[in-house]
Amino acid sequence: MIEYIHGPLAELTPAYAVVDCHGVGYLLAITLTAYTELQDKKEARLLVHEAIREDAYQLYGFISPQERELFRELIGVSGVGANTARMILSSIPAPELASVIIAGDHARLKAVKGIGAKTAQRIVVDLRDKIKPSGDIPAAAMAPAASEAFEEALAALVMLGFPRPAAAKALRKLFDAEPQIKVEQAIKKALAML
Numbered sequence: 001m002i003e004y005i006h007g008p009l010a011e012l013t014p015a016y017a018v019v020d021c022h023g024v025g026y027l028l029a030i031t032l033t034a035y036t037e038l039q040d041k042k043e044a045r046l047l048v049h050e051a052i053r054e055d056a057y058q059l060y061g062f063i064s065p066q067e068r069e070l071f072r073e074l075i076g077v078s079g080v081g082a083n084t085a086r087m088i089l090s091s092i093p094a095p096e097l098a099s100v101i102i103a104g105d106h107a108r109l110k111a112v113k114g115i116g117a118k119t120a121q122r123i124v125v126d127l128r129d130k131i132k133p134s135g136d137i138p139a140a141a142m143a144p145a146a147s148e149a150f151e152e153a154l155a156a157l158v159m160l161g162f163p164r165p166a167a168a169k170a171l172r173k174l175f176d177a178e179p180q181i182k183v184e185q186a187i188k189k190a191l192a193m194l
Helices: 032-038 065-075 082-091 094-103 106-110 117-127 144-159 164-177 183-193
Strands: 004-012 016-021 024-029 043-052 057-062
Touching: 004 024, 004 032, 016 032, 016 043, 024 057, 032 082, 043 065, 057 065, 057 082, 065 082, 065 094, 065 117, 082 094, 094 106, 094 117, 094 164, 106 117, 144 164, 144 183, 164 183
Parallel strands: none
Antiparallel strands: 004 016, 004 043, 016 024, 043 057
């Protein structure tokens, strides 16, 4: 298993990078995020995902562990192949994508070329519980007490009939501003926002 490839950049396009590693040029399919990061650089260190099939051996390169992990989670969703996963990660940067999935923002996923309503819903349903909060999710949502309060408030709002994504978005704003907010206060303030 190849964990990463490090070496001089022999070639760089929006779709792939060729990294020269001791005289061997490795072609890695990359996202637009990786392309942007690698522009104007002489060397690259890309984390690798290997796809070995009967008819092909392909390498995919990623800038961050989170980007690679999201790619792996996406290709595990029925109907999402490697190229679709790359398209999603090219359209929505990894930290933002994690937030989109956790919030259940189907519309944001549908905005990606080639993603329909059913695929967007499948991605959210399959990955919502697997994705860990990222840098764009407030630290309060990661703390155990705040996370419990957040989940409790979210469950209450959903039971009141509010859509889960809208309720989660309102609560995230509140928990961002006040990490120690009590459940009752969060619910009252969220009701005013919804």
